[in-house]
Amino acid sequence: MCIPASSQEEKQRDSVTLRDFIPSGIRVGADVYALIRSQYDDRFNGWELNAEMDVHRYFVAFEMGNWQLDLNTVDADDTGPAVYANKGTYFRIGADMNFIPRDTHGNVLFLGARYGRSIFSETLTTTVMDPVWGQRDVQFHTDDANARWIELTGGLRVRLWKVLWLGYTARFKFGLSTHGTGNMEPHDVPGYGSNEERTTWGFNYLVLVRFPLRK
Amino acid sequence: MIRKVALYFVFALLALSCLDEPDCYNLNNNVIGIAFRKMADSRADTVALVGITLNGTDSLFYPMRLATGVELPLDVLSGESEITFHFAGIYGPFTRTLRTAYTSKAQFVSEDCGERFIISDLRLEDHGFDSIRLVNDAPGRNPTTNYIIYRCPITDRMKISFRQLAMNEDSLGVPMDVFVDGISPDFSPAVLYPDDTASTFILPLNPESESVTYHFDFTAGAADLAIGYRRVTSTRFGVCGNQTFYADLVASSDNFDKVLVVRDSIRDPAVTNVLLQRCPDTHLVKIDFVDQHGDDGQAIPITLNGITTDYAPDVFYAGETVSSVILPLNDQADMTRFTFDLEAGPIDVEVAYTRTPVVFHNTCASMAISDLSIVSSEFLSEPEVLSTETTFPVNTTNFAIIPD
Numbered sequence: 188m189c190i191p192a193s194s195q196e197e198k199q200r201d202s203v204t205l206r207d208f209i210p211s212g213i214r215v216g217a218d219v220y221a222l223i224r225s226q227y228d229d230r231f232n233g234w235e236l237n238a239e240m241d242v243h244r245y246f247v248a249f250e251m252g253n254w255q256l257d258l259n260t261v262d263a264d265d266t267g268p269a270v271y272a273n274k275g276t277y278f279r280i281g282a283d284m285n286f287i288p289r290d291t292h293g294n295v296l297f298l299g300a301r302y303g304r305s306i307f308s309e310t311l312t313t314t315v316m317d318p319v320w321g322q323r324d325v326q327f328h329t330d331d332a333n334a335r336w337i338e339l340t341g342g343l344r345v346r347l348w349k350v351l352w353l354g355y356t357a358r359f360k361f362g363l364s365t366h367g368t369g370n371m372e373p374h375d376v377p378g379y380g381s382n383e384e385r386t387t388w389g390f391n392y393l394v395l396v397r398f399p400l401r402k
Numbered sequence: 403m404i405r406k407v408a409l410y411f412v413f414a415l416l417a418l419s420c421l422d423e424p425d426c427y428n429l430n431n432n433v434i435g436i437a438f439r440k441m442a443d444s445r446a447d448t449v450a451l452v453g454i455t456l457n458g459t460d461s462l463f464y465p466m467r468l469a470t471g472v473e474l475p476l477d478v479l480s481g482e483s484e485i486t487f488h489f490a491g492i493y494g495p496f497t498r499t500l501r502t503a504y505t506s507k508a509q510f511v512s513e514d515c516g517e518r519f520i521i522s523d524l525r526l527e528d529h530g531f532d533s534i535r536l537v538n539d540a541p542g543r544n545p546t547t548n549y550i551i552y553r554c555p556i557t558d559r560m561k562i563s564f565r566q567l568a569m570n571e572d573s574l575g576v577p578m579d580v581f582v583d584g585i586s587p588d589f590s591p592a593v594l595y596p597d598d599t600a601s602t603f604i605l606p607l608n609p610e611s612e613s614v615t616y617h618f619d620f621t622a623g624a625a626d627l628a629i630g631y632r633r634v635t636s637t638r639f640g641v642c643g644n645q646t647f648y649a650d651l652v653a654s655s656d657n658f659d660k661v662l663v664v665r666d667s668i669r670d671p672a673v674t675n676v677l678l679q680r681c682p683d684t685h686l687v688k689i690d691f692v693d694q695h696g697d698d699g700q701a702i703p704i705t706l707n708g709i710t711t712d713y714a715p716d717v718f719y720a721g722e723t724v725s726s727v728i729l730p731l732n733d734q735a736d737m738t739r740f741t742f743d744l745e746a747g748p749i750d751v752e753v754a755y756t757r758t759p760v761v762f763h764n765t766c767a768s769m770a771i772s773d774l775s776i777v778s779s780e781f782l783s784e785p786e787v788l789s790t791e792t793t794f795p796v797n798t799t800n801f802a803i804i805p806d
Contacts, residue, residue, distance in 0.1 A: 260516045269517050271510035311510050313517050319459050320477050327508045372509035372520050383511070 209401060213240045214344070214352060216395030221252065230257050233377070237356075237393055244288040246297065248340075250391075251278040254377045268314055275307020275332075277378025283340060295344035301358070305334045305378040309371055329369045334376045336363040338389070350397050358389035428543050429511060429518035432478050434502070435547040436485075437471040441533060441639050442555050442670065446470040452488040452495045473545055478506050478519035482527065492559070492604055493592050500534065500549070501527040504541070524548055533641050554642035558607045560629065560651065561672040565601075565679045567660070567763055569794045574664075575679050577601040583619035604672045607631060609646045618657075625657030627678065651675055660765045681766030682794040685733040687753065687774065689801045690726045695786045701725040704805045707743035728796050733757060733769040737777060744805070751785060751803070752777035774800055782806045 218235035225232045233254025239246045255274035283299030311327045337360070344354035363382065365373050373382045380387045438447040448470050453462040456474065464472055476483050485500045505523040510516070524539040526549070533552040541548060565575035579601050584593035589608040608614040613630045632650040637643060651666040653676045660679040668675070692699035706727075708720040713732040731753065732738045739752045756773040771792040776785050783804040792800070 258510065258513050260513050269510065271517075309510075311508055311517060313508075315479060315517075315519075317475075317478070319456070319461050319475050320479070323479060325479060325508075368507070370507055372507040374510035382509075 207243045210240045210242060211401055212397045212399040213238060214395045214397045216352070216354075216393040218252070218391040219394055220390065220392045221254070231255075235391060237391065237395065239283070241285075244285045246283040246285065246295070246299070248281050248283055248299065248301065249278070250280075250301070251276070252378060253277070256375050258374075270312045271310070271374060273307055273309045273373075273375055273377065275305050275377030277303060277305035277307075277376075279303040279338065279378065281338070281340070283342075292346050294346060295354070297340075297342060297344070299340045301338040301340055303334075303336045303338060303360075303378055305376050307332055307334070307373075307377045309368075309373060311371060311374075327369075327371045329367070329371045329373075332365060332368045332371075332373065334363060334365045334373070334379060336360055336376075336379050342391075344393075344395070346397075352393075352395040352397055354393045354395060356391045356393065358391075359386065360389055361386040426511070426515035429515060430478055430521070431541050431543045432476040432506075432519060432521050433473050433543065433545070434476060434524065434541045434549065435471060435473050435545055436500070436549045436551060437547045438469070438551050438553070440555070440670065441552040441642070444552075447553060448671065449487075450490040452490050454488065455486045457484040457486075471547065476502075476504060476506075476521055476541060478508075478521065481506060492594050492606060493590075498530040500529045500531070500551075502549075503527050554639060555645065555670045556672075557645050557647050557668055557670065558609055559604050559670070559672045560607055560648075560668060560675045561602055561604050562627070562676045562678055563602045563674040565677050566795075567679050567682050567766065569682045569684060569762060573662075573763055574677065578680060581621060583621065585619070586617045588615040588617070602674065607648050607668075609633070625655065627653065627655045627658065627661065627676070629653050629676070660763060679763070681768065682762055683730070683796075684760075684762075684768040684792055684794060685731040685771055686728050686792055686794065686796050687731055687771075687800040688726065688728050688796050688798065689785075689803055690799045691724075691805050692802045694804060695783070695802060699802060702805070705745060707745070709743065710741045712739040712741075726799070731755060731771060731792070733771070742805075749780040751779045751781070753801075776801065779803075 215238045221233045221235050231254065233252060235250060235252030237250045239248045253276045256272065258271045260269045279301040281299055281301035283297035286296045287294060309329045309332065313325060315323050315325055339359040340356050342354055342356040344352055347353050360379055363376065363379055365376065375381055380389060438449050439445060440447045448468050451464045451467045451469055453465040454472060454474065455462060458477055463474060474485060482501065482503045487498045488495055503525045504521050507520045508517055509520060511518050521541045524536060524541060526534065526536050531551050532554045535550045536548065537550055538546060538548045564578045564580045566578040567575040579599055581599045582595055584596045585603060585605065586593050587606060589611065595603055605616055612633060613628060615626055615628045618625045630652045631648045634647045635644055636647065638645065649667045651663055653661045653663050655661045658678045659681040662677040662679060663675060664677055665673060665675045691702055691704050693702050703723045703725045705723045706719045708717040709727060709729060710717055713735065718729060719727055729740055736757060737752060737754045739750055742749045754775050754777045755771050757769040757771060760770045761767050772790060774790045775787060779785050781803055783806060786802040788802055789798045789800045
């Protein structure tokens with residue numbers, strides 16, 4: 188049977204070989220926003236590293252970071268003095284799917300998911316002002332609290348120059364569960380964010396370097 | 403295209419993040435609601451509270467209040483609350499305690515709001531009520547019901563009502579406030595309602611006997627009321643045990659004008675079983691002080707040292723300034739002389755009338771007064787006769803006097 192030349196090329200392009208599943212490189216980067224915020228926001232100190240490795244049109248992603256918050260109510264008008272601090276380390280593991288695998292520049296537009304874990308501590312020192320029981324100074328402290336959650340992710344990776352890449356990841360976070368929090372309800376979970384709502388959003392602005400693993 | 407989509411995505415997320423400012427008002431959910439209900443019908447029960455106290459504070463909640471439910475704060479820095487209810491009972495105040503445990507967690511909310519406390523996992527530890535049910539283990543920021551307190555039926559309380567009868571066909575009369583020094587049941591040393599003024603009183607029946615006599619101490623004397631009844635013992639609610647129920651009430655008294663049983667069974671809450679009725683006063687005349695006789699006459703106040711009669715030592719309206727007085731006629735005679743002791747001196751007025759024996763409400767033997775007239779008067783102007791018959795309640799002016 189005779190197959191036209193153009194059809195043969197298309198078939199060749201669509202076919203997936205075992206070689207496609209061998210990672211071609213690994214991208215390692217850092218969250219620029221966290222680094223900049225740490226410099227200019229006295230209340231925040233943190234960093235986050237990201238690594239992702241391609242497997243065909245998918246990426247295996249691993250992220251880890253650390254953040255700490257120092258908040259207080261010194262400037263508030265209608266509340267007693269309260270000082271809050273937390274500190275913790277977190278990691279996320281998951282996968283993304285590239286929706287433009289044939290982009291000539293290798294850029295990536297992806298959707299994915301993550302499973303996150305965090306181990307953190309919290310301290311709250313405050314003066315409780317109660318109309319019935321009066322004014323009382325108290326301190327709450329939690330060590331080794333842990334949390335887990337799920338994220339849906341989406342974002343871009345754009346090759347800037349040679350091995351240098353830029354990108355961002357947007358995160359829809361949900362399903363937070365915390366454990367070992369003692370007599371405190373977490374205000375902020377490192378890696379997840381505010382515990383006020385059942386769902387929350389997150390962003391990473393990334394600068395990455397790609398290390399090729401094969402030609 | 404990809405860049406545009408990415409930019410829209412970024413701006414949308416930034417906008418959403420601005421809508422997440424917390425509200426600092428009423429952050430703690432440390433208010434528990436407690437409802438009172440009757441076991442018999444699960445309907446709201448009105449309780450008389452002297453007050454409610456909580457451990458760890460001197461504050462008194464709901465002082466001297468009638469309530470079907472209360473809302474109380476929990477101490478956010480504690481894990482347990484002992485709530486003591488002080489109720490008003492006919493034998494005096496009594497207390498019941500409810501001890502509840504809970505979990506309190508502190509949470510930093512924001513730099514504007516500070517911290518809040520989240521109370522959860524409400525647990526009943528101990529109580530002194532007949533029955534109690536935890537219906538919601540999460541206290542709220544707004545009123546909610548966490549506990550329902552049920553009480554067993556109160557079967558041994560009858561209610562009496564003091565009534566004033568009128569000179570008409572109304573056989574029930576109108577509520578009448580009376581002042582009692584105290585009411586003593588014959589089976590108990592307790593003195594109920596000391597120095598109390600009311601028109602109704604709830605009294606206990608004697609569970610050990612088929613009758614009870616109450617001794618009423620009034621400022622002007624004493625009176626006894628005897629109540630008979632039939633007793634039945636049964637268990638209607640397991641938690642309440644064996645209870646005595648009362649029926650077929652009968653009442654008698656030699657001291658009250660009229661005793662009428664209007665309901666011969668006991669209800670919970672108590673409803674009036676017995677009316678203690680006072681016969682109408684048929685011998686009262688009303689005298690107005692006016693500036694002139696006729697329709698244009700205006701009431702004018704006068705200051706009295708007192709008013710006396712020719713048949714009794716009582717002094718009426720002593721030291722009072724009044725524009726109208728109600729005075730008793732002598733129902734044992736056809737004429738009464740009133741002496742008005744004014745600043746200028748005493749002035750006599752003699753009133754004549756006709757007496758006719760009548761019986762009101764089948765019990766009240768009285769004299770109907772009619773044909774009222776002025777026999778003599780030391781006032782410069784002759785008193786004007788406006789009505790020649792007495793009424794009760796006194797709502798008709800009989801004489802108008804110009805106090806010149």
